[in-house]
Amino acid sequence: MKRSLQITILFLGIIGLFAGCSEKLDPKPITYSQLLTGTEKKTWRLVTFEVIDQKERSGVIPVQNAINPCRADDQYVFYADGGHKFEYQNGSTKCTANEGDLLFEDSWALTNGNATLEFVIPIFEDAVLPYTIKNLTENSMTVEIYFDKIYADPIDVSYRFTFNSNTR
Template identity: 55%
Template structure:
C-alpha cells in the first residue's frame, strides 16, 4: 500500500516540477507601427494615387505623373524612435546637386484604434490624418476623406527598405 501511495505521489508531483521549467514561447504579431517603421526606420516611395469625387474615380494613376522625374524617387522615412521622427528625403536623383539629402523633417502620429496615420505629403502642402487602407511589410495605402465634400485622395507607397 505504501508503494502504491509513493507511486501516486510521484506521479502527481513530478509533472508539477517540470511544468514550472518549461517556457511557453508565443509569437508576437507586428503592430502597425512596427510594420511602418521597421526596427529602426523604414523608407517608402509613393507609387500611385487615386482621386475619388462623389464616389467615382478615374482609376489608379502612376504617382510619377505628379512629379518631375527628379522628384519621383523621393522617400518618406518613418523612424521607430520615441519622437516618431519623419523625414522627406531626396531619392537617388536630385533636381539640383546642391539640394540636401533631407528635404524636411517632421513627426508622424499613429492612432491604432481607428487606423489613422498623420504625416505630411508635400505635394498637398500639409499634415493630414490619413486612414490606413492597407499596410503590409511592402505596401502602404492611405486615404484622406474631405470633411465637407464627398471626395477623397488615396495614395499607395512601396517600401524601399529591404
Template identity: 55%
Template sequence: MRQFIRLLLIPGVVGWLLGGCSEKLEPKPLTYSQLLTGTDKKTWKMVSLQVIDDGQASGVIPVAQTGIDPCIYDDLLTFYADAEHKFEASEGATKCSASDPDIYVTDTWTLVNANATLQFYIPVLNGIYPWTIKNLTSTVLTVQYYFPDINASYQFTFNSVTTK
C-alpha cells in the first residue's frame, strides 16, 4: 500500500498542485483607441484620398497628385491617449507661411465604437467632421465622410509616422 501511495498518489497530487497554479495567457486585442493613439500619442500623415460620387469611385489618388498645396496636405495629426482626448494639427515639412506656428489647431477627438465613428479635424477640409472608420491598424487609418444631402463621400487614408 505504501508503494502505491508513493508511486501514484504523491506525484499526482504534486502535479495537480503545480499545474493548477499556472494562468492561461490569452492575447488582448488592441481597441480602436489604442490603435489610434498608441500608449501615449500617435501622429498620422495623409497619404491618399478618394472621391465617391453617386456610387462611382475616383480611384485612390496619392495626396501629392491632388493639386492640394503641400503646405496643407503634409500636416501632421496627433491623437493623444489622455483622458481629455487631446488632438493637435501641426505643420509638416512645408509651412504655408514662415510665421505660422508649428501647432495651429489644438482640439479634441471623439470615438464612438458602436458605429466606428471618429470625429476630428482634417486640414484639407479645414473642419471637424464625423468620419466612419473604414480601416484602422497600427500603421494605417482610413476614414470616410458621407455627405448627408447628396450621394457622395470623401475617403482619406493616413499612415502613422510616430508613436509614443
C-alpha cells in the first residue's frame, strides 16, 4: 500500500512537471503596416485600376492595356524603416536605355483610424495623395482616391487601384 502511494505521488509529480512547462502562446496580429511593408520591405506592382464616376463603374482595366508598357511593370517598394521610405522603381522594361532603376523616392504614411495610405502613384499624379485602403492582404492591396477629398469642388468621381505583391 505504501509502495503504491509513493508511485502515485511520483506519477502525479511527473505529470505536474510536464503540465507546468507548457509555453503560453501569445499571438500577435499582423498590422496594416506589416501587411504593407513585410518585416523589412515589400514590393508591389500596379495591376488594375477602375474609374467610378457618379456611381457608374468603368469596369476593371488591366494596367498593361492602359498605360505605356515601360511603366506597366514598375514597382512600388514600401520600407518598414522608421522613416517610412518609399521607392518607385523601374521594372524589367525601361522607357529609355539610360533610365536608372530608381525612378522616384519619397515616404509613405498610414493612418489606421480611417485606413488612409498616403503615397505617390506617379503614373496617376506626381504628388502624395490620401488613398483609402479598400482591401489589404499579404498579396493584394486595393486603394481608392476620392476626388471630393482632394479638390474643393464637390465631384463624385474616384479611382480605384489594385496592386499585387510577391514578396512577404
